[in-house]
Amino acid sequence: MLNIIAILVLFGAIQGFLLCIYLYFKKKENKAAFNNFALFLFSLSFFNLTYALMYMKISILGIIPLTSFPFPYKYLIAVGFYFFIKSQISKEEKVISKYDYLLFLPAIFYGILRTYWYIKLHTGVDKDIFWNVYKTGFFTYNEYAYLIFNLLLLSLSVKFLIRYKTQIRGTKISQKNWKWLLKFSYVFIAVIIFNLILAVIVHIVGDQYNGIVYSFILILNSIYIYWVGFESLTKSNYLFNTFRLKKQNSIEDKTSSILAQKLEHWMNVEEVFTNKNLKLSDLASLIETNEKELSIFIYESFKMSFSEYVNRSRIEKVKTLLKTEDQKKYTLLAIAENAGFSSKSSFNAVFKKVTGLTPTQYKASLKN
Incomplete structure (x- = not known):
């Protein structure tokens, strides 16, 4: 049973390591975020690797003894995650303080302690060093310590995300x-909470069953690694971004206001949409902005694309013209062309989509 679990856990660890390599090529926008994410994922994967090899009774890799290898992964998992979250914000915002780096101290201290034990064990000075430490209850309480430490850092990460949620500058995306x-x-x-619950159960059941119960922790970690892998592959564009924060009375807010005024003028006063060949670049040039900024502004303000926005303005123009006495002598096609449509088919399709009626049905409804 434990061998099957060990294989599943080992595959989880391998996937985590491979994912670090894969994501290396996705790090271009924010290298700091990648480095911290890699620390988090590598440490979590190393956790699984250590116990998988122990269950499989593999104690050496080449000339390197693996038993009790002194990498303080348990104290680095949440530290990597915490810095990954904070490094999403641009360095200029300085959300990472020098005091944050003190969070590495538990890993450093524990790493030094483990290295001391590791050397004593593998040099033969004290082959029972880990057993003697175990009998003191150190490892049991260390399990609680690292889980509570991780839970604290994750809580701080969530608090950070909630705090800056409304201050992120940019689009809806x-x-x-x-x-x-x-x-x-x-x-x-x-x-982590499930890990903590299982750690309590391990403590309660004692030595006889703790290997089986602890295997649930490893399986849970493996499932999480698989989920991280799925999310990373399908949403890798979400991982390593650089966000900036809004400022009070920012230039960005003023720019949006000016953009709205100019768009209102050119669309509702000048009616540039009546130009059949109007392109996004044309309107952006008139408003004195770039195409990307204008496209994003239209989507955020009206929840539609540029073409949808222009066609809706044309439909409103057609509806206005159909209600005037002077336009009754013109055909629907002539009115559509006057509003900026270039073909009868596109006019009919857009009109039906926007109003739910064909142009003919709408015109007839005006007579009732």
Whole structure:
């Protein structure tokens, strides 16, 4: 039974390591975020690797003794995650303080302690060093210590994400990305809480069953690694971004206001949409902005694309013209062309989509 579990846990660890390599090529936008994410995922994967090899009774890799290898992975998992979340914000915002780096101290101290034991064990000075430490209850209480430490850091990560949720500058896509990071954190908190519950159970059942119960912790970690892998592959564009924060009375807010005024003028006063060949670049040039900024502004303000926005304005123009006495002598096609449509088919399709009626049906309804 434990051998099957060991294989599943080992595959989880291998996937975590391979994922670190794969994501290396996705790090271009924010290298700091990648480095911290890699620390988190590598440490979590190393956790599984250590116990998988122990269950499989593999104690040496080449000339390197693996038993009790002194890498303080348990104290680095949440530290990596915490810095990954904070490094999403641009360095100029300085959300990472020099005091945050003190969070590495538990890993450093524990790493030094483990190295001392590791050397004594493998040099033959004291082959019972780990057993003697175990009998003191140190490892049991260390399990609680690292889980509580991880839970604390994850709570701080969530608090950070909630605090800056409304201050993220950018598009709706940026807000969606930020919400995904929050979900990512909540899932990890759930994993740590389950780990803590299982650690208590291990403590209660004692030595006789703790190997079996602890295997559930490893399986849970493996499931989480698989989930991280799935999320990373399907949403890798969410992982390593650089967000900036809004400022009070920011230039960005003023720019949006000016953009709205100019768009209102050119669309509702000048009626540039009546130009059949109007392109996004044309309107952006008139408003004195770039195409990307204008496209994003239209989507955020009206929840539609540029073409949908222009066609809706044309439909409103057609509806206005149909209600005037002077336009009754013109055909529907002539009115549509006057509003900016270039073909009868596109006019009919857009009109039906926007109003729910064909142009003919709508015109007839005006007579009733």
